[in-house]
Amino acid sequence: MARVVTPIDLMNTSMQFVTLMAETQTVMAYRMMGMAGLWSVTPHEKKRMVEEKGPAFMEAVLAGTMTAARGQSPDRVMRATMAPLSRKTASNRRRLAKRGPKTK
Numbered sequence: 001m002a003r004v005v006t007p008i009d010l011m012n013t014s015m016q017f018v019t020l021m022a023e024t025q026t027v028m029a030y031r032m033m034g035m036a037g038l039w040s041v042t043p044h045e046k047k048r049m050v051e052e053k054g055p056a057f058m059e060a061v062l063a064g065t066m067t068a069a070r071g072q073s074p075d076r077v078m079r080a081t082m083a084p085l086s087r088k089t090a091s092n093r094r095r096l097a098k099r100g101p102k103t104k
Contacts, residue, residue: 013075023089030096040099059084
C-alpha cells in the first residue's frame with residue numbers, strides 16, 4: 001500500500017525548498033560582494049564555485065533517482081533531491097559568512 005502524502009509532508013518539502021533558495025541567494029550575495037572587493041574571499045573562490053556545481057548536481061540527481069526507484073512518494077523524491085544541494089549551500093554559507101567584510 002502506498003504511503004499517503006499529508007499536508008505536513010508538503011509543508012516540510014516547501015520549507016526545505018525555501019531554505020535552499022534563501023541559502024543559495026546568500027551564498028551568491030557573498031560571492032558577488034567578494035568579486036566586487038567588498039567581502040573577504042579567497043582567490044580560489046571563483047574556481048571553487050564553478051567546480052562544485054557538477055558534483056553537487058550529480059549527487060542530487062542520483063539521490064532523487066534512487067528514492068524514486070524505491071517507489072517513494074513525490075515529496076520524498078524532492079526532499080532527497082534537494083538534500084545534497086542543501087548541505088552544500090549551507091556549508092558554503094557558513095564558510096563565507098565567517099570571512100566577513102573586506103576591511104582593507
